[in-house]
Amino acid sequence: MPVIQRMFILALAGVASLQAFVMAEASRKELVYEGTWKTTNRRLDGRMTCIVTETGDKRWAGHFYGVWQGVEFSYNVNFSGPPDKLTGTAVIDGADYTWTGEISRDNPGRFQGTFDGSRYRGSFDLKQQPFVRTQNR
Secondary structure (H helix, E strand, O other), X not given: OXXXXXXXXXXXXXXXXXHHHHHHHHOOEEEEEEEEEEEOOOOOXXXXXXXXXXXXXXXXXXXXXXXXOOEEEEEEXXXXXXXXXXXXXXXXXXXXXXXXXXXXXXXXXXXXXXXXXOOXXXXXXXXXXXXXXXXXO
16 A cells, blocks of 8 residues: 555544544533522622533533622532423531522523522523533543
8 A cells, every 4th residue: 555545544433533533522512601680588689600511311510600799709510311301409608408490502501590599589680602622632
């Protein structure tokens, strides 16, 4: 087999490997949502961002963060269920919370939910941002 033909075959194999890597990375997208939360038992409304990652088998991870009254907050919360019927529990700053929510695939998508806890009750309404971050793994 001529050298040029071998180089061409190796180049094609390299492109195929790169394409497989890119496709695997694309399947690990993080969806970014931004919007507001509101409490019903004490006024603690504000804005926040949530990065949602589907981890498989109807399981999800959410990283909620923002600034409220000049103080940064950041919480990681795991939840489960199909996108239209999510449930989760979390302990945040020593308080227990349960919540339900849904992720819509509209354009733009939305992530909405209600929460009830030993400290606060309320809801959040977040809109999907036009960009998608890919996890660094």
